[in-house]
Amino acid sequence: MTDQRIEGAATELQGKAQNGLGRLTGDSKLQVEGKLNEVKGKALDAYGRVIDGLDGIVDKAPADLRDPARKGLDFARRKPLLTTGILAGAAVLLSSLGRKR
Secondary structure, three states: HHHHHHHHHHHHHHHHHHHHHHHHHOOOHHHHHHHHHHHHHHHHHHHHHHHHHHHHHHHHHHHHHHHHHHHHHHHHHOHHHHHHHHHHHHHHHHHHHOOOO
């Protein structure tokens, strides 16, 4: 289990508590913060699940590709937002190449 999954579960739980407390006290700002933390926690958990899945794939990779793949995963663990941005940019570029004009 990655740190992102643990942090995601904690953030989601905190968000649920904030949302519930906001509902009890009628504090709409606290409710919104709670909902945002819930979403952030779910996103971190999903990101952690992807990293966990990639760990399994790296272990099955050919020996000469394992070291570079592990370096890439280490980068992804250290910089999750940057990694997500890079992958989103690549997806946009690839999808635009596939469109017919």
